[in-house]
Every structure is written in C-alpha cells, then in structure tokens.
Amino acid sequence: MAMTSKATWIWYPGDYEIWLGNKMNNRRTERGAFFPPFWKTDSHYVTVEFSTVVELAEEEEITIAAEGIFNIKLDGKLQFGMPATFLLPAGRHNLNIKVWNQMTPPALFVEGKTIKSSSAWRVTFEDLEWIDESGKASDTSATVYQAAGCWNFGREERPSAYKLCREALPAVACSAQQEGKLYDFGRETFGYLVLEGAKGNGEVKIFYGESPEEAMDKAFCETLDRIAVNEAGFTDLATGAVVAASERYVLDNSKAFRYVYVECEGVTLEGVSMEYEYAPVSYRGSFRSNDEELNRIWEIGAYTMHLTTREFFIDGIKRDRWVWSGDAVQSYLMNYYLFFDSECVKRTTWLLRGKDPVTAHTNTIMDYTFYWFIGIYDYYMYTGDRLFVEQIYPRMQTMMAFVEGRANERGMVEGQTGDWVFVDWADGYLDKKGELAIEQVLLCKSLETMALCAELVGNEADRAKYAERAATLRALLLPTFWNETKQALVHNCVEGKQSEAVTRYANMFATFFGYLSPAQQQQIKHSVLLNDEVLKITTPYMRFYELEALCVLGEQEAVMGEMKDYWGGMLREGATSFWEKYNPSESGTQHLAMYGRPYGKSLCHAWGASPIYLLGRYYLGVKPTKPGYAEFEIRPTLGGLEWMEGTIPTPDGEIRVKMNSEQIEVEATAGCGWLYLATGQTPSASVGTFESVGEGEYRLRIEAGKAVTICY
C-alpha cells in the first residue's frame, strides 16, 4: 500500500462534511429566530473503526490523536487505554483503531516515521462488510477501495474546531437616521458585527440590510439582532448567550449585509465595525478584456462566488445560507474556472446527499436530485478524482434506487406527494403536472452519469443496467415531447398528451446534453432560445443554462450582448454582488422584493455569477476532454470583444489564453490538448503545425510547458 507523505485527520467519508454542513445550514436566522432546513438532517456515524496494514522494516512509534474515545487493536489484540503514543514491532501488522464520539465525527490522526493516517486507511461503521468490498468485483486489477475521508488537516487542526478566516473591517460611512445610526460597509459583505465601546444598561437593536431600505425597515428587514447590555456584559436576546463586558463585543452569529442600522436604548456606543469572514481560496482563474464593463461583471461575479464559497457552496449569504443542489451544481462549474477548490465541491456533494435511508429528493426537489448526479461526473471530468467517485458511488446507488422507485411505468418521473418540482422561479405560470420534459432530460443525464460512474468503480452489472435504462428513456424523449409544429420540445405531457406550452428549459438542456439532432438544435435556437414569445427567464439561475445553450450553438456574440445587458443591468442598479433574480423591467425597491416579502430577495446569490463560467468555458474556450485535464480542448472565441486574456486553473497547473482579432497566445503548464480554430484558412503557429479537421476548422496540438503564439 502506498503511504502518503503527510499524515492527516481521517474520518468516515461524508460524515465530517454532513456534521459541518449542519453547523452551517443551521446558522440561518430569520428576524432573530433559529431557522434550520425543512428536510431531513443527517448526522455522523458515532462509532467508526479505522484500519490499515503496515509492513515495518523496524519497530516504529506512532503518535495517536483522536476526536472521541478510542481503542487500539494490534493484530486483533486490544491494547490498554488510550495512549498518545504506541510502539509497533517490526513486521507486517494489522492496526485497527476504533473511535466513538456522539458529539462530533469520530476522527483520527496517526503519525509515525512511515505510518501516516490518510485516505489510504480503510474505515467502517460496522456495517459488517468492509466497504471496499461492496459493489466491486474482487478481481479489479487496480487496488482501489473505499477509503477514509479527509481534508488535509494537520495534527493541530482538529476537524471539529475548523473555522473560516476572519479580518476586521471598519464601516466606510455612518449617518444619523431616525432614532439611530446607519452604517455602510461599502459593498455587500458577510461576517460578525462588532459593537465598539458599548456601555450602559439597556439594549442595542441591530437591523441588517443588503440595501439601505432594508436596514432602515425595522419591521421587515430579514435579519436582526437584539443585544442586552449592562455592567456585567452582553446578552444575545435571541439565544440567551452571555459574554462578559469588554471594549469590543463580537456578535456570535454571522450575517450578510452592506448596511446596518443600529438603535440604542440606555446604551452608548462608540461605533460599529465587523469581522469579515471568508474562505481562504485562491483566485486561480482570471479574465480581462478590452470591455471594462465586462471586466467589472467578471470581478463582481468572482466576489459573489467568494462570498458564497464557504465551508460549502451556499446559495446566497443573507437567506437562506443553505446548500441547495441546483445552486451548487452551478457553483461547481464556476469554481472550476475560478478557485478550483475541489474540496469544497466534495464537501457540498456529501452534504447534499446525506445518509441512507433516502426519504425525499435532495432538498426535497426532484430536479435537484438530478443535478446532484450530474455534478459528480462534472467533478470527475474537471478533477480526475476517481477516489471520490468510488467513495460516493454507494450513495449514488441508493439515491437512484429512490428515484426509480418513484418512476412511472414508462420510466418517467412525475411529481408525487412530498416532491417539490421546482424548475425555476418564473414570473409566468409553470405547469408542474405530469411528465415534465426537463425532468426527464435531467433524469436521462443522471442515468448516463450512473452508467459512467458504475464503469469507473468497476461495477459492470450496474453499468449495463443504467446504460440500458438511460438508452430506453432517451429513446422516449423525442417521441414524447418533440412537437414538429412548434419545432420544439413541449413543456410537459399529461396522461399521454402533449401540452400546448413550450418553455426554454428542456430545450436548452437537450441542446448541450446533445440529445437533439443538429437540425433540431438550429430549429430550437430560433423557435425557442431566441424567440421572445417564449416565457422569458428572469433568474440568473436558468439564464446560466440558456446562455450556455446559445454558446454551444455558436452564439457567443448574442450572449455577450445578453451578459452586458443583464449583468451590466444589475451593475447599473448599483449591485456590488449579483442577485438571486433580476427582472430588467422592474425598478427601484421592486428589485428587493421576493417571496412576497419586501426584502426577501438575496442580493448576493451564487447562481448570479455565471459569466465566470461562460467566459472561461465558451470565450477563453477551455474545457477538459479527459478526466482532470489530462487532455483538454481550447476553442477561443472573442464573441465581439477586441481582445481578451485569462487563466483557467487545472488540477496540476493552469492554461493561459490571450487573444485578439489577429493573434492567440496559449500556454498550458500541465496536460496536453488541442486548440481549435474555425478560420477558413490554415493558421500559423510558433510551435507545431495546424491540421485540418474539415469544414474550415483546424487544430493544433498543445503540449505542457510550451507557449505557443498563433497568427490567424
């Protein structure tokens, strides 16, 4: 067995993620009330056994740290107590350490000269069969097995103590308003409010706003705090938490805001500041162009992503601060072009899945279950992390079993009691009855994902089963939903009858999933995607896929116009992060309202940041064609820009692209791939030679470490 060079804390895969996710999801408050999710909250296995087999040339002392009560078995024999160090004799040995912890996930850190806890250790919750044996042919040639979970925590970084980073930030402006003061922190932000020099005997009332209107609206702002102050100290009146008096009181729960309105009763306050909380991610991706507005869109998108990339990818930072699958799968894609934080993708995927038994769809939403599947294969393609697929595959099986257990006799899914068929927040009415075309398209892609992942983990029976089911469903899609008159997929089918409605959803997914013929793709481009008669999309969420479909169809120039209109529109409305929903036809405080509440809308929502993804994948034009960017493809397209340049992170390096109307510079620091250009005539390259691939398109081999300049 290969030993990794560095020991790390290990746990049952998914357990730490689910536990940490509970902490995060449960930080939501609504006007001072604790507001946990309304779906099943899972938790960790409380007793877990870790094991490894060691082959020691000489005796070796290990140090052992555990989160929990533990025991040690050497070659099956229990050892006394819970020692901090333990001496293993030379030779081949089975080392088993069993940890029990009700409060936080059982976790283990072991380090010796050669023995180091890592994902090379095995783990069981006493489900009686070592989980590497489940669903895996015993004769697979590669030694792959279900492995311990980890996240590269060093010895002193106890998993249960994990916290994001903080940085003290002042307000940039303060003005007297009504009975109190309004503080402006300059842009959308997130963290812990700090009361400076609070003295007296009374109460501080704090009203948060993403807008000044919200902060000043004491009756309707979405979040607030009430802090009682006296000589002894501070009491959070919502939670009852008490903190001794000091010059600086940092509130216990984080909030999203740009503005804070503070009223004091019987208390004097020197000022208000904050501790900004953030994930320590690197901005590995970049984008610049001649268009400053577009650059600003990219930057605000990146900041929006940074605010919503936390312990997990959350939807928005004000409300609900939860992990939602439909939102997350977009964050993953943006992340691959910005932070390339693989750990956050894995954590989010584990949390969304939770534990068996499956009692409902992911987040209770049918479509979100399908995005969960799709995100796993995306992850594998971008990262090449096969171990993760192996770890999560058993939960993919049980999730798909839940889905198939609710399918109708045609293998299609329809909303049942307890299912939320979401699709999108739409201003027009969306019929949710019967077989929705988009749900079947997403299910089909999910079944294809199951087949691909089954193959990856070496489960041939599953591969064949899911491939057959995917093929059967796919063969039904067009006969069921394609309407020749409308030249489009209709929205749904009820009791075997096509509805009259055409919506964009199924049409755009079918486009970039490649479920339509080239002719049909061109038809729906005009009959649906570029047709203003069809119900418009007003969430950046579904605009993400709409614009992606148009990019796949080569409409980068049209999409550029849309991006500048739509995201530029938010900027012109003063956005410092992108919103949950934006309808250009609204104005003023209409932009703040949603869910029937005047400030219900989130003004910092991850799904608002899609230009990050579109610019990286469809303008700089980079995507992996083999897992983990072992091979990639670059199809740069200016889409109306004069020039652009940018960096795409990959697992082991980056790909840099710079382009103007005459010249392209490309360099990849790892992997190899092809640069494609549709120019009509052979371009020239400083390294290598273009070859024709037909229809006026040419390609050039790109090798790692060799910068190439192309003239075209």
Added chain:
Amino acid sequence: MAMTSKATWIWYPGDYEIWLGNKMNNRRTERGAFFPPFWKTDSHYVTVEFSTVVELAEEEEITIAAEGIFNIKLDGKLQFGMPATFLLPAGRHNLNIKVWNQMTPPALFVEGKTIKSSSAWRVTFEDLEWIDESGKASDTSATVYQAAGCWNFGREERPSAYKLCREALPAVACSAQQEGKLYDFGRETFGYLVLEGAKGNGEVKIFYGESPEEAMDKAFCETLDRIAVNEAGFTDLATGAVVAASERYVLDNSKAFRYVYVECEGVTLEGVSMEYEYAPVSYRGSFRSNDEELNRIWEIGAYTMHLTTREFFIDGIKRDRWVWSGDAVQSYLMNYYLFFDSECVKRTTWLLRGKDPVTAHTNTIMDYTFYWFIGIYDYYMYTGDRLFVEQIYPRMQTMMAFVEGRANERGMVEGQTGDWVFVDWADGYLDKKGELAIEQVLLCKSLETMALCAELVGNEADRAKYAERAATLRALLLPTFWNETKQALVHNCVEGKQSEAVTRYANMFATFFGYLSPAQQQQIKHSVLLNDEVLKITTPYMRFYELEALCVLGEQEAVMGEMKDYWGGMLREGATSFWEKYNPSESGTQHLAMYGRPYGKSLCHAWGASPIYLLGRYYLGVKPTKPGYAEFEIRPTLGGLEWMEGTIPTPDGEIRVKMNSEQIEVEATAGCGWLYLATGQTPSASVGTFESVGEGEYRLRIEAGKAVTICY
C-alpha cells in the same frame, strides 16, 4: 385531543433510548481498553420538530425548556429567539417547536395551565410526512397516531443528565494477599470503586473479580483499572481523565465484582469502598414456598435480575454489559413477574432495533432478530400498551423487509455472509448450515407477530400479507423437519435433505408456540425433551425454554426437580447471582472459564434467572389472556411443593395466589379472569361457582377486588 395531567420531556420515539443505550453499551472495558459493540451504532435525529394543536378558552402562558437550539412557530409564524416563556392567545392554534442538538437527543418540555408536552404531541424528523399518516388508513375510527417518545421526566430531570441511583457500600472483608490487599464485598455487586484516603506519588492497580481467583489473577482478570496518584490528584491511566486530589476518589467507570485486589506503588491507601449503582425498580412480584432452597433460588434470581436491569436489560454485568436481543426477551418475561418495569422493556426494544437502514441482524444474530419481534407482542400482551406498538411498527416493517430480502425461494432463512446463526452456546457441535428448524420456527412466530401488530395499527394490507406468509411457512415446517422415525423435528435441512441430528431447540419452541399436534407434543416430550441421549443444554438461556416447554406439557414436578438440581447446584457452588453457563459436570475453577479465557464466564447473567418466570407463570400459574391483563388466567400447580404463595404484578394492580394441597386463595386487584383447576371433581369457592370445562377441569370467574378461597 386529550391532555395528560402532567408535562414530561418528549423526544423522537426511540432516539433517547438509542442515545442512552450507546452510553451504556460503550461502558464495557476489557483490561483497561474501551470495548464498544461490533455492530452498527445508531444515533438520534439531530433536528426534530414537535407539534401540537391547542384549543384555548383563554390566553395561556407556557414555559419552554429544550435540550438544544430551538425555534417556535405559532400558526406557522416564526417567533423571536428562544424564550423561556411564551404567551398563546385564546382560540385554536398550531404550536410547532423545532429543536436541533448534535450532542444529545433534541428534547422538549412545555408546560402551561392546559398545555403540557406528552406523548400526545406529534413529532417528525422532517421525513416529509407526519409519521402518524404512514401506513395507516386515514379513516381509522380511533384517533391513533405516531406520537412523541417520553419517559415521564419532570421539568428538572433533563433527559441527557439521567443517571441510575447510587448507594455507598463498604467491603465486608479485607485480607493481605501477595503484594496487596483483597477486598470482599460479600456478594456479586456492581458500581464504582472508591479509593479512600489515597496519598503519595505513584500508582494504584485495581483488579476486579467475580471470584477471588479472578481478582488475584493480575494477568487474566477481565477488568482492571490503573490510577496514577500524586499531590495534585488522580489520573485514570486508561482514559486520561484527571480528578483533583480529595479524601475520596470515586472511579469514573462502573465495574461488576465481588472481590477487588488492590496493589499500591508509592501510594498509601486507607481503604477501599464502593458506590453501588442500581435501577430504582420495585419488587412487585414475590414468591415463597415451603422449600427454602427454592425460595433462595427465587431470591438470587431476583437479585440477578436487579443487577442486570439497568438503563436497559443487559446480558451480564461484568462482560459484556451489552444489550442482546436473545437475553433481553427473557429478561422481559422475568420482568413481567418481578418488577413489571414496562419502560425498560420499551427502551431495550428501541435500542436493539436502532435505525434504518437495516444493515444486519439484531446484534448481528439471525435468531436475535426473531426474538426482537416476539418480544414486542409479549410486551403488548402483558402491558396492553398499544401506543408503543404503533410507534415501533414502522421499524418492524423495515426489519422484516430485511429478513425477507434474505429468505430463500421457500421463504426460509439460511445463514448468509454477515449473519451469525447462534442458537446457543453448546458443548457439542451444532450444525449451522442450511435451513435450521429453530430459525424457521422463530421466523414463523415473527411473521405471526407482524400480522398481529399490523392488525393492531390498522394496517390491513400488511396484516393480510404477513398472515399469508406465516401460514405458508407454518405449513412447510412439519413436512420439512418432522421425522416420523425419530418422532421429532430434526435440527436442520441442507439442500432439501433432513440431517440426522435432533436437538432440543426447535422441538421445545414448536411445543409452546403450539405448532405441533397434541400427539406430536407427547412424542417429543419423550423422544427429545426427557431423552438424555439428545445433546444436553448447559446454558440457563436455553434451559429457560426447555423447562417452559416441559411446563406447558404439564411436567411441573419434573421441572421442579430440574430447577433444584440446576439452580440449586449453582447455589451450592457459592453463587450469589446466577451464571451465564453452568455445567454440573464441571468443578472448581472450571466454572469460571468460558470463551477460552479463564474468567471469561459471567457469574451474573440475566438469562440465569428464569425460575422467576417459571414459578410465576407455570406454578403460581398466572398469565394475561387479553392485553394488559384486562383478562387473565390462573392455573396454579404445586409441582411437588407443599405450599406456595406469591404476587404477580399487572399494569394496574396485582394478582395474589396462595396454595397448599387443599386450599387456594386468590385475589386480583384489577382486571378479571378465570381460575382453572384440574381436580376431577368440582371444587368449592367462597365467592362464585366453578363450572366444568370438560376432562375433569373446572373454572371459576375471578373479579377484581374479590378475594376468593377455594377448597379442592
């Protein structure tokens, strides 16, 4: 909705029990090593919503206490913070309180003038459907629903702080031995050792023994402790727990022992005492007779039961101190004739079942799964507690689904990978291959139990399904296992072929389950039960059923002899509690060994106490014939005694029986029933008149509160 008169802490049914059970099961140590169970350890749902509907004539203030972070919704509207009191306006209202707690089970206590938290509240873990709706016809006339779990904790009795009672006890003798001192506590006991006046700088080594041999055998005693002592205080060297110096150091973990051998290095010790730990149960049942040895057997049995009746019914107090289904189902039956502690039966049943998904048999043992089912119907018959059946029924369904998923094409169970087919600890070889007769007999009874419980909860589809499966299996039993030549059920069938072996197990269960014809019963009495050629049973565990079968066949006199031989034999060996295993042919320290370890045997094992049950049910002769002793039957049998008298507890009272060779006195304080006597001629009664039921048997109606004296 009926309100109970007293508020109690409530939780998700089974969750507190599983959490508390983990604490208990995980107190096992083996020579200073933490030793948790080797099966899946479940835990509580971390987020739970409690709800009730109130109808208030006037506004009402409630006080709220929760274990966990909580929120309150009144008629769907979230309220600020986590208040200790809350005012509800008059009228009809929905009150929902949601609690999150990772560490201990979310629990709630609410009390107002009319509003009181109780099992009348509903609870969900957000499995999306209120659990009262699952598997239940909506038109059931009785308002029965899945209800909150509780255990009558008052406001100040926080569930997570629950502890058994303690009482300081001195050693009764102390003698210098080897390098240290041997303390004798006079009889088998359980609790926390106390070091009195320990001073110095060094270590105290403590070796526990149920026998003096074990305590003095430092290398092989089953449990031990090492305590480091210095000026600052005490350090438990196994756990690292530190306690400041004091005159009296109470060890942190309880142990089972009669003897303690203590060696001090660098430490002086004034003495050793203990804190006896016990469950606060009442001895509601009693038994006395002219036979003092038999009386002593009953008393030692009762003490054995008291030692093993703790937060749960455990197997033995030294090792493993775990909850095992096969052991527990016998404890339940003994309990009905001694403490009638219904709460402990429920707690034990919840813990044994754990949570979904089912990944293995109960305690990993196939037969133990079946005892789990059987124990539930027993519980219902003795207590009449239908609510519990309703609460546990969904887990009965998933447990039976697991069993049926592993059955062969004939609907019979055979051991598969991961299954432990136990049956009994037998000195002779027991074949575990193929279809074991006893396993099918137990499965058949389990299926019958499912049908009965399905009917109780109003699930007609399940009732019909399980009744049909039980009938199918039962029809196969005799054709498969009955051997006319041997006049017995054979032990097993492998690949359709009866084995040559006959064992007692299936024959005795089939007898008291009524699966044999009267003629077959008489045949196996001689061909098996009273046949010394058939492999003898050497555990009190299976002797329980063997003697029960003989009692059912009217062999009370023979059984009396067996009891006095077998349990009297243990007494003559000096037992102060009954053992895990007793083979009269062994002698001396042979009696201490088991599992290949010199002191592996438990000398205080619940299944050793079966005379408690046999004397109550088959000599005093009392059993319920309608749930909860609404109706009962008394069939007193002296079985060779000159006289006997005793009390049988019932849910709402007790039944007293006193009998000698001429006269019987009977009184029931609640319920009504029949006294049966087979005398050949009509007995006379002080109240009422005997009626003949044929074959020389007569019966007399017994009414609550009316003492009756019978002459026969």
